[in-house]
Amino acid sequence: MLYPTISELTKNEFNRYELALATAKCARKITDEYVQQREAAEKASTGNKETDRNLINSINKEYRDEKAVKNAINRIHNGEYTLVRIENEEETPVVEEAAE
Secondary structure: OOOOOHHHHHOOOOOHHHHHHHHHHHHHHHHHHHHHHHHHHHHOOOOOHHHHHHHHHOOOHHHHHOOHHHHHHHHHHHOOEEEEEOOOOOOOEEEEEOOO
16 A cells, blocks of 8 residues: 555645646656755765765765655655645646745
């Protein structure tokens, strides 16, 4: 059985297609964040194997070890990102970062 379930993620307000679109958008944001962190670590690399390992470890572990889609689903489930339907844009859901 999948966890979290689709009904938990959508709270019965969105369908599976809308959830898939929103998850893909969230995964893209996560991938972009990972790319930025990796580029920063590569720019800071010196060519020394021991110090460069520490730079790679400076990349957020969540980005390094987990797939972007899994991270997106977890963030949606935890409330870090929320599904929002914008009526003017062809009923396509949007992922927004939750206000803290």
